[in-house]
Amino acid sequence: MARRRRKSRGRKLILAVAALCLAAVYPLQEQLTDGGGDSRGAGNAAAEDVSAAASDVFRDGSTLEVHFLDVGQGDATLIRCGEAAMLIDAGNNSWGDDVRDYLEYQSIGDLDYVIGTHPDADHIGGLDVVMEAFDCGTVIMPDYEKDTQTYTDVTDVMEEKGYELTLPQVGMVYELGEAAFTIVAPNGEYGDNANDYSVGILLEHGENRFLLTGDAEEDSEADMLDNGIDLSADVLKAAHHGSRTANTEAFLERVNPEYVVISCGEGNSYGHPHAEVLNRLREMGIKVFRTDEEGTVVATSDGAGITFNVPPSESWQAGEPKG
Numbered sequence: 001m002a003r004r005r006r007k008s009r010g011r012k013l014i015l016a017v018a019a020l021c022l023a024a025v026y027p028l029q030e031q032l033t034d035g036g037g038d039s040r041g042a043g044n045a046a047a048e049d050v051s052a053a054a055s056d057v058f059r060d061g062s063t064l065e066v067h068f069l070d071v072g073q074g075d076a077t078l079i080r081c082g083e084a085a086m087l088i089d090a091g092n093n094s095w096g097d098d099v100r101d102y103l104e105y106q107s108i109g110d111l112d113y114v115i116g117t118h119p120d121a122d123h124i125g126g127l128d129v130v131m132e133a134f135d136c137g138t139v140i141m142p143d144y145e146k147d148t149q150t151y152t153d154v155t156d157v158m159e160e161k162g163y164e165l166t167l168p169q170v171g172m173v174y175e176l177g178e179a180a181f182t183i184v185a186p187n188g189e190y191g192d193n194a195n196d197y198s199v200g201i202l203l204e205h206g207e208n209r210f211l212l213t214g215d216a217e218e219d220s221e222a223d224m225l226d227n228g229i230d231l232s233a234d235v236l237k238a239a240h241h242g243s244r245t246a247n248t249e250a251f252l253e254r255v256n257p258e259y260v261v262i263s264c265g266e267g268n269s270y271g272h273p274h275a276e277v278l279n280r281l282r283e284m285g286i287k288v289f290r291t292d293e294e295g296t297v298v299a300t301s302d303g304a305g306i307t308f309n310v311p312p313s314e315s316w317q318a319g320e321p322k323g
C-alpha cells in the first residue's frame, strides 16, 4: 500500500493548481495563499471561491482545458469541457493520491471517460485510486493484459465498482461536452510491446485539435499514418515521454503541431526527452512545454485559439540516460 503514503507530492500538484489559478485569475491571490492545502480542510472555502471564479473566466461551456499533470516520470492528463471530464492515465502507483487530490481540487464530479493507455505502471499505476474515488463512465483500455499487481489493482477496482472495459476501436468518436475525441490507435498487433498497444486519441474542440498517443512507438506511429484519419493537430503530447523510439520525423511532419507537450520526470533514468527528438522539434519551429521543468502544463482552448498557463520551455535540455 505504498501508493497511499506519498502526501508531499500532493502539495506539489496542489501548488501547480494554485499557480495556474494565479496566472489565470490573479485577483484571487489573497484567497489562494491560505487555500493551498487539503481541499477538505481549513482552505476549503478558499478553494471553492477560486473554483467558482474560475468558472466565470473559463467554464462558460465553450472552453476546453487539457491539464498535463506533473506526475514525475509518467503520464496523467485531465481533460474537461463544460461539465464533462475525462482522465487519461494517472501516473505511477505513488501518484494515485495526488492525481485524485488534483481532481478533487478541480471540483471534478464524475469522470465521463477514463483511458488507461496501456498497462505499464507509469500510466495506470494511480488509476485504481482515482477509479475508486470517482464514478467513471466509459473505461477504455487496450486488449493487452499484464501480469502485474498494478494491473490487477486496476481490474479489481473495476470489478468492485462494476465498470465494464471498453476496447478501443479505431475511428470511434465520443462526445465530451462540446468537444469530441476519435480513437486513432492501436491499429494492429504488436507482440509483447505494450507501448505500441497504447490507446491514441485525437481531441477536437472548435478549430483546435490535440493528439495524445500514450507511449506509442515507431510501429504504432507508422500504422496511424496509414489508417486514413487526419492526424494534423495544434497540440501533440510527445509520445513515450519524448523518447527517440517514437516521435518519428514522418509522424511529426504529418501531425505538424504548433505545440508539443512532453511529460517526463526531472532527471529520469531513461534519458527522456531524447536529444534527437528535441532537435527535430526545434528545427520544425515547434514550441515545447515540459512537465519536468514547468510542472503541470495546462492548455486552454476557446475553440479558436489555445493558451497555456506557462511560457514554452526554451532549455532544449535533453535527458541523460543512467545506468
Ligand SMILES: [Zn+2]
Residues within 6 Å of the ligand: 074, 075, 120, 122, 123, 215, 240, 241
Ligand atoms: Zn510511459
